[in-house]
Amino acid sequence: MAIDSGATAWILASTALVMIMTPAVGFFYGGLVRRKNLISMITLSFVAFALVSIQWVVIGYSLAFGSDVGGFIGNLEYLGLNNVGMEPGAFSSEIPGLLFMVFQLVFATVTMAIVTSGIAERVKFSAYLVFALLWTTIVYDPLAHWVWGGGWAAQFGALDFAGGTVVHISSGFAALALCLVIGKRVGFGKYVMEPNNIPLTILGAALLWFGWFGFNAGSALGANGLAASAFVTTNVAAAAGAMAWLLASWLNGKPSSLGFVSGAVAGLVAITPAAGFVTPMAAILIGAVGGVFCYGIMLWRIRKGLDESLDAWAIHGMGGLWGALATGIFAVAAVNGASGLIEGNVQQFVANAAGAFAAVIYAFVVTYILAVVIDKTIGLRVTEEEEYVGLDIAQHGERC
Amino acid sequence: MAIDSGATAWILASTALVMIMTPAVGFFYGGLVRRKNLISMITLSFVAFALVSIQWVVIGYSLAFGSDVGGFIGNLEYLGLNNVGMEPGAFSSEIPGLLFMVFQLVFATVTMAIVTSGIAERVKFSAYLVFALLWTTIVYDPLAHWVWGGGWAAQFGALDFAGGTVVHISSGFAALALCLVIGKRVGFGKYVMEPNNIPLTILGAALLWFGWFGFNAGSALGANGLAASAFVTTNVAAAAGAMAWLLASWLNGKPSSLGFVSGAVAGLVAITPAAGFVTPMAAILIGAVGGVFCYGIMLWRIRKGLDESLDAWAIHGMGGLWGALATGIFAVAAVNGASGLIEGNVQQFVANAAGAFAAVIYAFVVTYILAVVIDKTIGLRVTEEEEYVGLDIAQHGERC
Amino acid sequence: MAIDSGATAWILASTALVMIMTPAVGFFYGGLVRRKNLISMITLSFVAFALVSIQWVVIGYSLAFGSDVGGFIGNLEYLGLNNVGMEPGAFSSEIPGLLFMVFQLVFATVTMAIVTSGIAERVKFSAYLVFALLWTTIVYDPLAHWVWGGGWAAQFGALDFAGGTVVHISSGFAALALCLVIGKRVGFGKYVMEPNNIPLTILGAALLWFGWFGFNAGSALGANGLAASAFVTTNVAAAAGAMAWLLASWLNGKPSSLGFVSGAVAGLVAITPAAGFVTPMAAILIGAVGGVFCYGIMLWRIRKGLDESLDAWAIHGMGGLWGALATGIFAVAAVNGASGLIEGNVQQFVANAAGAFAAVIYAFVVTYILAVVIDKTIGLRVTEEEEYVGLDIAQHGERC
Amino acid sequence: MKLVKAIIKPERFEFVKKALEDKGFKGMTISEVRGRGEQKGIALEYRGGLMTVDLLPKIQIEIVVKATELDDLISTIMESAKTGKIGDGKIFVMPVEKAIRIRTGETEI
């Protein structure tokens, strides 16, 4: 196994691309909240990047990618990046082991950022830091191990090209659990909470789309035909999701820019697990269905009065679920050797469904328990007075 | 023809870089309009990205790069990406065919975004969607075929390294035709229309400059000396254009930041067709002349009372024309085998001039007809009342 | 010496990444000043990019990387990019000579942008242009030569992987000298000068972090294990710096987002000279100490009533100094062949300290003299009336 | 002297300004406000469908004039601001006891 400089060049670039996604989640979310919580919302994402970066090199990478312990978790062989070096490693035949590690790092950070949707505009910053550290360790790291690190889901044959299950289902359902524990924002459903800065949200979406090329095409772990194919499927699924949500929501009102960018993210989420297994034409279908489906889920959430404030659950959680199933349906051997339902491989569909639903349950239940524990001890939520004043001033002493 | 992983890595990265240019055009334009149309302006660009992405994989790529039919258009061999795969293809000796396809895709999208200058703050969104779909099909795709897909201009020997004619002349003259059909904004020339967010425009310009490295240096289709050379010429032409416009406009008033960024874009446009054919010192000249020339054209446009609102014509159209001629003048064989006027090759200059003027006429005339047809049927423009209220609320139901 | 396409791909991408850092400095700084100077602040950075781009290809590159003259400066062999071509050159075994040149160019530009901290909200634009042109020529170019171009510091063995001394010490101490010459802003210390746009500053920080991967991992000049290692150390040092400043400042008040991003930059600065010489665990330490140390320096500066307005000195100057010493301490042979103090190599520490302090003195003294000369001739500062009105209107005729 | 406070639609502002200039009313102070009256709010989208916003952006113009010019001023504003549709706005007239020009200390307008 020798280093391929082209593959290394692309994964270096991909890692940078995925890195920008974490602050981009902050801009996306920040534009959607009220002005008094804008800095807070961006900061939650950006702090996730720093915190998880440290956790990952110290222990997270080892828990996720260390040698398998009972199908559930990795061992501590890579503690403190022990045994992770400049040469190719177990997971990276063409690129340095350290590069594979840091490419995985940026996935862990963005997952944490997505979760903040469920606690928007009401979380106590100190409690968030503790929560984030624990969540990434006991929810994300095991899930990454199951699917990518040689855990039970991998052994069972579940396909997840770039993290539909590990990143999106986990963060989406974690956001759902969190919002149930922390409760609704004061005034939710009673008066209008208008987004404060739609152009900022669009900027976030543009950077997400941009970074997602690293996310999905980088997951080929090489600069080759598969990377190109994943690049193309990613782009058309996003485009199809964006247009589909736009058109679907037009039936109910006007074609809003927020509908467009939400659909783009839904399309990107849906294609994530499938990016390296399906054809571009299938990707258009997966993206378009993702856009309409997530839009419907969001409408349902609002009707139910659920304050999962920025729709991580509707878009990432449910979109990720759709993507996992779609991968089991539309995978074709010509792309990457794996066949799905349409090529008659029922087994693949079952494996993917099993992996996805296991992740749904694990992420939801463990997050719920963790959130309750933190709420009972440190307290997850700011006081009502602080919520009125806004988290920017109350928690960060800043305003914009 | 085997895949070169280094070339593939660079074109993957370049495609991502060029992708960010399409929303960047939206930010650039969005900052220049009135606040009530900010979301609309950004959305026009971003929607162009999604819409053209789908059109391109379904049919556009085939029309542009399919086997030549009469010098004018490609055939349908690549319909729905048929025959476009992970292996190198007809146009890409070192990179996967799908990657070449998607690299071309992002050129088609950004071209569409530039065109929106001519209909800023007054276009009906539904009409725009129809227009965009038709325009990219009957204007952009044939032009791309002429120059890059083996059409008559290529056969005739016209040089266009990265799209001065295909992207910039076409979009600039299309914007001119559009603005003539749709008419001036209410109040244009009567009262001041102050830009609402200059920092956003500067952000757009910064992202354009950044992305343009993929645009021009990526057009080498390899990670080699030519890519490096194009990277350098791109950067110095942009710098020279920016400083030239800044200084020229200083004579009339103050050195404005908008003058600076407009000059940078003018320099970038001017060097686009020449990037891989000229030396860095010639690039400085091409960029500086581009900056001053486009500034002069813009002054002329304003004096004439033409409401080509955001100067796609002055900067992209006329800047692209200058670039096409400059390529025919300054190309030197030492860079890429082609000689221009300064090396005594009159033929090259004639070929480039012919290609450019043909594109001017084709883009202007066909766009004009298309715009008239849409105006007579769907109606291109919003009502006066909607224009007063602003397109953000009137067309998208949003505000910022 | 043949071109490696993978290395070339990575350095092309890295150059684009570093390019975005220069406008990013503008956004970072722009958010921190008062609204009436926002456009001015962004423009100072972006203009630095254009101006230094031209200077560098005309003469700067030759002064820095031409054959050594007396240990102090390069000769004129590369004047106007003479002898810099598409083939590998003296400094680039695997990449085109032009690419090495332009990769160095983007370092020179960002250095100039950092310097503008010391003259924020009060500099005369015309004087700035003259200053910038002279400063990059007589301060930056010689320093780059000393350390990277074969000058005395290189001969002496000082290690500076990606520019801690050349970029950060030089710009930080230049900013300090400038602020002493130009004097405090009117009202400084008397009334509160609230940052006008914290989200913009955070956006700048996000783009800086993103671009810094090109800065540090690109400095490996190859797509290899060393690049991966530098990528990792960069990321964890930034994360550690961010968290360290956040926590340290929490003791005095609230955990602010500005503290977080300032700490990130401090961590990035501190790791810059060390990125390719130390382990990730050492990088965490270097970053964390950098964060706390720069925070302390900043508090000291404020107590002293020094109006080095945006803390280039505290963060880049002093952070760069710490990084230079830390490189001499923590370098381990296993990473890149060089040993520091912890492996018993006192000589390395001495060389690094000598190089750093020489740069401190050179940058401070020459900048001070240059600033005085310009102040006495052209005048460095706007009138008090213009300062009240704000530089956006007074100098650029624009507002936002 | 009287203070005339007119709250009008933003899209009419350029017309009102022009009309005032033509009549020789130079001095004015304007601010961006939001208002509610008879006019129903507008429907905005926010991912999940419509929401109604009842405070709409308005421009508030404040002009201090001599009592003798009051009627002229009011009719100028009314003509230029009027669209005939709901939401056209209101004019309020309030007494001013004194007006001083800071630069000179004059108390004439």
Place this chain on the structure above:
Amino acid sequence: MKLVKAIIKPERFEFVKKALEDKGFKGMTISEVRGRGEQKGIALEYRGGLMTVDLLPKIQIEIVVKATELDDLISTIMESAKTGKIGDGKIFVMPVEKAIRIRTGETEI
């Protein structure tokens, strides 16, 4: 007629608006202002530690009513805006001589 100018805490605004609606006060004009009074400023961070900002964001509500409705309006605002903490704000009452609806020319409110 009277102009009631109430300067209140932004976080109370939704309550006040609701209370006014319930009492049938439909028309109002609001603007974002900053104010200072008894209330000490708030402490903000700016890299170098704390700074105190003494002008705090407030919402200013202006409502023109018939004199007979004045007391009802004032008590409605007072009840809904009050938190009992410093900074709750002020209400000022000023005379209005005339009110005109631009659309119709009516001078009733």
Place this chain on the structure above:
Amino acid sequence: MKLVKAIIKPERFEFVKKALEDKGFKGMTISEVRGRGEQKGIALEYRGGLMTVDLLPKIQIEIVVKATELDDLISTIMESAKTGKIGDGKIFVMPVEKAIRIRTGETEI
């Protein structure tokens, strides 16, 4: 009681605030407005050369005081806001019938 409405140059605001503090005028409400008067507009650039903007940013200070303090307040503002150049702004004085502190119901200022 009187309402003093002063419209001043933004660049003088910090001085005025300081002067008011020194004289013991604590309460005030300020807003960002744009105004036009004698002052010619400023010339701005917009790619195509100059354009003149005639509505310039101003700070509007509103202070309610007892009638006895009025003269002192006016002279304080005039001294601190004055630059002697055109555009220094205006002060308008208007009657206030009642002032109420929401927190306590007091009607003193």
